[in-house]
Amino acid sequence: MNKYIKITFFLLFLIPINLKAQELSGRVTYNVSLNLTIEEVNQRNKERNVKTSQRVKDRINDARDILAFLEFNKFQSIQKLESKLKNDGKLIRNKTRKAAGSEKVYYTVNSFIKKNSIFECRALGECFLIEQPKSVWKISQETKIIGGYLCYRAVYQNPLDKYKKPVAWFAPKIPASYGPKIFIGLPGLILELEDNMVTFTAIKIELNPKEKISIRKPKGKAITKEKYDALLRKTFPQFYKKWEKYKESKKS
């Protein structure tokens, strides 16, 4: 009996210590830059027999780096971009911002149920939490150091882009399965992500900051990506009809 009391006493002490070790939270600031070049667009357009317009070239040339912020705790993460760029009160369009998600907020739940959603309020005049497919990764042994952390290379396997597969560099030493945009699920925090058009690079990593990181789930109607896309097509049929016509006109 005495033995059991000792074991229980030992476990009671051990469990809180262990839990505390797992309670990792943090805040990462990423610099986001456009990695799409005019040469790449020219190459793609050449294959489609289309000339790259000056407007597209200007948008690439005028792109400016922006910041993205990821906050996470044991169960959730949220990622947003810095507020819209304004120059002397003038509104500026930035392709980097567009490619990084503009006004969208990326929210992840990492408990027993793992959910990865995009919070969008603009298109349909109502807020939605659009569930994203589960991330599938292929991890390689290739490594590099980012912000003092040894990072491994992983390639995103879900079909997103015909030309480029997103590549993540994650740090197993920071055991938080989060990252920018919809890219989550690796055995370590993503410190660099090369998406199809933009690259997120961690420039500031704060782990377990003094003030508690509390993340509120954005309030929106939960919907699958497929249902949301169908809803957009139903709400804006003219827009998508015109898009089909545009694509046809470029083929001929």
Added chain:
Amino acid sequence: MNANSNDEVLLTTKEAIAVVEDFGCARDCVNSAMNETFEEAAADLEEPSMSDYLEAYEFCCYSNC
């Protein structure tokens, strides 16, 4: 329509022209934003997004109207 409602609806010619011009500009922005969104989506090999279209429209109106 009665006289009162006419008073409310009819604007001075100058104001009416301004409204028509505003409408015209907004219409131009619908077309230009749509073209721009399609052109970019095609170049980026993506489906056009409504949010991008709305942003392009907002920017066009902000800059030109």
